[in-house]
Amino acid sequence: MLGELLHNVNIITALVFILVFMLVYHGTRVPSYIPPYPKPVLPMFGNLLYLANRDILLCFRKLRAQYGNIFSFYMGSQLVVVLNGYITIKEALVKYGRVFSDRPINFLTEELFQGSGLVFTSGEKWKEHRRFVMNALQELGFGRSSFEENIIQEAEELVNIFDEQNGQPFQIKGGVNTCVANVVAQIIFGQRFKHTDPHFREFLSILEHATKTMSNTSVAVNCFPFLQYFPGDPLKMKLIKEHVKKVVQWYKDMHQEHKSTYKEGAERDFIDLYITEARRQGQNGQLSTFTDTQLYFSIGDLISAGSDTTANTIQWTLLYFLHFPEIQRKCFQEIEQVVGRERLPNLQDKEHLPYLEATILEVLRLCPAAPLALPHSLSEDFIFRGYRISKGTTVLINLESVLRDPSSFKDPERFFPERYLDADGHLIKPKEHIPFSIGRRMCLGENVARMELFLFLAVLIQSFEFHPVQGESLPELNGILGITYSPKSFLIRAMRRK
Numbered sequence: 349m350l351g352e353l354l355h356n357v358n359i360i361t362a363l364v365f366i367l368v369f370m371l372v373y374h375g376t377r378v379p380s381y382i383p384p385y386p387k388p389v390l391p392m393f394g395n396l397l398y399l400a401n402r403d404i405l406l407c408f409r410k411l412r413a414q415y416g417n418i419f420s421f422y423m424g425s426q427l428v429v430v431l432n433g434y435i436t437i438k439e440a441l442v443k444y445g446r447v448f449s450d451r452p453i454n455f456l457t458e459e460l461f462q463g464s465g466l467v468f469t470s471g472e473k474w475k476e477h478r479r480f481v482m483n484a485l486q487e488l489g490f491g492r493s494s495f496e497e498n499i500i501q502e503a504e505e506l507v508n509i510f511d512e513q514n515g516q517p518f519q520i521k522g523g524v525n526t527c528v529a530n531v532v533a534q535i536i537f538g539q540r541f542k543h544t545d546p547h548f549r550e551f552l553s554i555l556e557h558a559t560k561t562m563s564n565t566s567v568a569v570n571c572f573p574f575l576q577y578f579p580g581d582p583l584k585m586k587l588i589k590e591h592v593k594k595v596v597q598w599y600k601d602m603h604q605e606h607k608s609t610y611k612e613g614a615e616r617d618f619i620d621l622y623i624t625e626a627r628r629q630g631q632n633g634q635l636s637t638f639t640d641t642q643l644y645f646s647i648g649d650l651i652s653a654g655s656d657t658t659a660n661t662i663q664w665t666l667l668y669f670l671h672f673p674e675i676q677r678k679c680f681q682e683i684e685q686v687v688g689r690e691r692l693p694n695l696q697d698k699e700h701l702p703y704l705e706a707t708i709l710e711v712l713r714l715c716p717a718a719p720l721a722l723p724h725s726l727s728e729d730f731i732f733r734g735y736r737i738s739k740g741t742t743v744l745i746n747l748e749s750v751l752r753d754p755s756s757f758k759d760p761e762r763f764f765p766e767r768y769l770d771a772d773g774h775l776i777k778p779k780e781h782i783p784f785s786i787g788r789r790m791c792l793g794e795n796v797a798r799m800e801l802f803l804f805l806a807v808l809i810q811s812f813e814f815h816p817v818q819g820e821s822l823p824e825l826n827g828i829l830g831i832t833y834s835p836k837s838f839l840i841r842a843m844r845r846k
């Protein structure tokens with residue numbers, strides 16, 4: 349009995365000794381010239397236990413208060429640096445943009461995206477494709493008047509969907525997501541899909557599942573990739589791969605269809621422009637990066653980055669209207685005065701609707717679609733503000749720290765569109781208003797997004813007055829931070845204006 353007890357005590361002592369040794373070893377091994385980080389750093393887990401199940405933005409606020417504008421944490425054994433505040437972020441992304449504009453290479457991006465697409469590539473390949481996509485968006489999107497008509501058509505479709513609810517409580521998410529996805533689909537595939545189209549619905553639902561699964565498991569996948577070999581698919585990698593395979597097959601079919609009807613000089617959409625560029629480079633005998641795989645992952649990136657972000661912002665605006673009916677009323681009054689009720693709003697009205705514009709700016713500030721941007725990484729070892737950061741280190745850009753900084757936005761927690769209007773009612777946008785990020789990696793769909801937000805919201809506000817569900821408490825203004833920042837699901841009533 350006593351022997352067994354002593355034996356158990358010895359094992360426990362040995363385990364405690366090993367743990368203390370690893371903590372001390374890890375603590376001393378960490379170089380002192382990296383940005384400060386919360387302790388303790390546990391072997392294998394790093395600071396994950398500290399961050400797990402907490403509001404990550406709130407944690408970052410606390411860490412910023414403790415350590416200043418540059419701090420770090422360990423995600424497993426990997427160091428992640430977090431940059432805060434406008435001046436620090438601008439210095440990194442603009443002044444040293446050459447160094448800070450890579451994306452991290454990790455298990456998930458390599459395994460799933462095969463180093464292709466726009467969002468997770470770096471270096472020369474990324475530069476070439478980013479340039480190509482920006483030109484394509486200019487040519488097919490905000491550079492074409494038909495693009496405005498396409499958006500208005502989708503906004504009208506959304507009005508029809510809302511009308512079908514007859515003022516009863518409903519969730520707007522599905523309708524908004526489909527209409528917004530259709531805007532990007534028109535740029536890429538040159539066609540809009542009926543909301544009832546079973547293929548389009550299946551495609552959107554797979555995309556949503558894949559994004560949700562990825563956002564739930566991405567940290568575990570990147571920190572502990574060996575878990576993928578455990579039985580039962582704990583990281584859901586098999587499931588995610590199946591999802592990716594299905595959506596890529598959809599893009600492949602579209603590509604094939606395009607090739608059979610393609611006419612050089614009469615490019616209809618993004619896929620056609622891509623075919624032209626791939627052929628041009630092929631004819632020149634260039635070793636081209638315009639491969640089929642690159643096309644499929646670029647399409648995927650445009651749809652993912654261009655749909656949820658804009659759709660969430662529209663949802664957030666209507667959710668804020670439930671809490672701030674007075675602001676909703678002012679937006680409508682402005683539309684009624686400038687546009688009236690006889691015709692639909694268009695882009696020429698934009699400059700005459702500063703209150704609506706200010707409201708959109710305020711929603712983008714308080715509910716930025718990507719409050720931590722997308723992860724950046726360094727293209728070389730670099731000393732930044734006295735800290736040494738190694739090549740390949742993941743850097744998070746805390747846009748939220750800028751957008752809610754009291755030194756740039758007085759009373760930052762307040763929803764207050766008037767902050768963007770001068771004494772004459774003209775719109776003023778502070779330079780710190782950066783929900784689309786800044787520098788070389790900043791959102792390349794910003795112009796498209798701004799057009800969409802304005803037109804969708806102007807048409808919806810002209811048509812409906814939004815109300816909460818009677819007798820129930822107002823839906824929360826706290827959202828969920830996954831790959832994008834989205835509101836928790838909520839019910840709303842859309843009452844047709846008389």
Ligand code: HEM
Binds near residue numbers: 466717722794
């Ligand atoms: C409200 C709408 C949107 C917001 C707030 C938003 C915001 C952002 C942010 C913060 C980033 C990361 C920048 C960085 O890493 O520093 C980003 C990247 C990106 N966005 Fe958007 N975005 C929106 C809509 C769109 C749309 C409509 C498209 C396409 C049509 C788009 C395409 C992209 C792409 C492709 C990237 C990756 C750029 C790169 O890595 O070079 N976004 N966006």
